[in-house]
Amino acid sequence: MKICVCAKQVPDTNEVKIDPVKGTLIRTGVPSILNPDDANALEAALCLKDKYPDTKVYVVSMGPAQADYMLRECLAMGADEAVLLSDRAFGGADTCATSVSIAAGIKKIGDFDIIFGGRQAIDGDTAQVGPQVAHRLGIPVITYVEAIEEVSDKKIRVRRQLEDGYELIETALPCFLTCVKELNTPRYMSVAGIMDAYEKEITVYGREDLALTPEECGLKASPTRVFKSFTPPPKGKGEMLSGTVNEMAAELTDRLRKAHLI
Numbered sequence: 001m002k003i004c005v006c007a008k009q010v011p012d013t014n015e016v017k018i019d020p021v022k023g024t025l026i027r028t029g030v031p032s033i034l035n036p037d038d039a040n041a042l043e044a045a046l047c048l049k050d051k052y053p054d055t056k057v058y059v060v061s062m063g064p065a066q067a068d069y070m071l072r073e074c075l076a077m078g079a080d081e082a083v084l085l086s087d088r089a090f091g092g093a094d095t096c097a098t099s100v101s102i103a104a105g106i107k108k109i110g111d112f113d114i115i116f117g118g119r120q121a122i123d124g125d126t127a128q129v130g131p132q133v134a135h136r137l138g139i140p141v142i143t144y145v146e147a148i149e150e151v152s153d154k155k156i157r158v159r160r161q162l163e164d165g166y167e168l169i170e171t172a173l174p175c176f177l178t179c180v181k182e183l184n185t186p187r188y189m190s191v192a193g194i195m196d197a198y199e200k201e202i203t204v205y206g207r208e209d210l211a212l213t214p215e216e217c218g219l220k221a222s223p224t225r226v227f228k229s230f231t232p233p234p235k236g237k238g239e240m241l242s243g244t245v246n247e248m249a250a251e252l253t254d255r256l257r258k259a260h261l262i
């Protein structure tokens with residue numbers, strides 16, 4: 001089996017704080033990590049490799065040269081090959097342009113049986129890239145995968161997470177699966193894996209390697225633009241209601257109703 005995992009390097013948003021005086025985001029010193037859902041995606045691929053040892057796992061990322069570090073972590077966890085899609089022309093991409101470059105990268109590497117991605121990235125937070133890549137590759141996509149029930153060389157059956165239950169879905173291979181954290185617990189890098197990861201070459205493809213024109217990637221190919229970004233205002237002070245318990249409950253429900261919260 002040949003498996004591809006789409007992995008994005010993201011700032012650890014748990015470490016991003018708001019400057020209480022300026023009201024801006026403090027990004028200095030914020031570490032970059034493998035996007036958490038992508039760690040679950042990689043773990044799912046590695047579990048299949050454990051089960052079917054002739055499986056080869058590729059990890060593909062689009063990003064700047066620093067994403068190399070995150071890709072080596074993936075290799076140290078057990079991935080076989082890492083490919084970095086990196087070019088100035090890819091900068092400023094929205095999800096549409098991102099999916100064009102990632103799909104072109106995957107096509108260049110070859111045919112895959114399963115492509116895994118995370119449900120969403122913790123920085124962009126759109127959950128759009130996986131389905132868009134699948135669309136561009138012309139293969140079925142199942143999102144929110146919380147369990148893999150059965151895999152054969154022709155099809156796969158998975159559980160798709162819903163708010164109040166799950167769906168059991170079967171699809172033919174090749175397919176794209178986006179993974180949620182309930183799917184598994186990602187393994188740690190092994191010591192031998194870390195040593196090997198630094199010996200391995202990471203293949204880097206730029207725009208020309210992917211046969212994309214400058215108009216087909218990055219900002220130029222992005223139908224959307226972020227024209228303003230800002231830090232949300234801090235929450236206002238709390239307010240104590242007064243009166244009897246019944247009066248306070250009535251006042252509270254009244255305010256929640258007016259705010260369309262109930």
Ligand SMILES: Cc1cc2nc3c(=O)[nH]c(=O)nc-3n(C[C@H](O)[C@H](O)[C@H](O)COP(=O)(O)OP(=O)(O)OC[C@H]3O[C@@H](n4cnc5c(N)ncnc54)[C@H](O)[C@@H]3O)c2cc1C
Pocket residue numbers: 006007008009035037038041060061062063091092093094095096098102116117118119120121122123124125126127128129130224225226
């Ligand atoms: C309207 C809009 C405008 C934007 N404009 C800009 C801009 O001008 N400049 C800018 O720098 N960014 C911009 N972005 C952010 C950029 O689009 C996203 O970082 C990128 O497209 C990925 O989307 P996401 O983070 O929401 O990923 P999601 O769709 O939430 O990610 C889902 C999964 O897709 C895969 N994936 C996503 N991105 C990658 C990747 N790079 N490599 C490998 N796998 C990946 C991962 O498996 C991930 O778990 C914009 C986003 C939006 C919504």
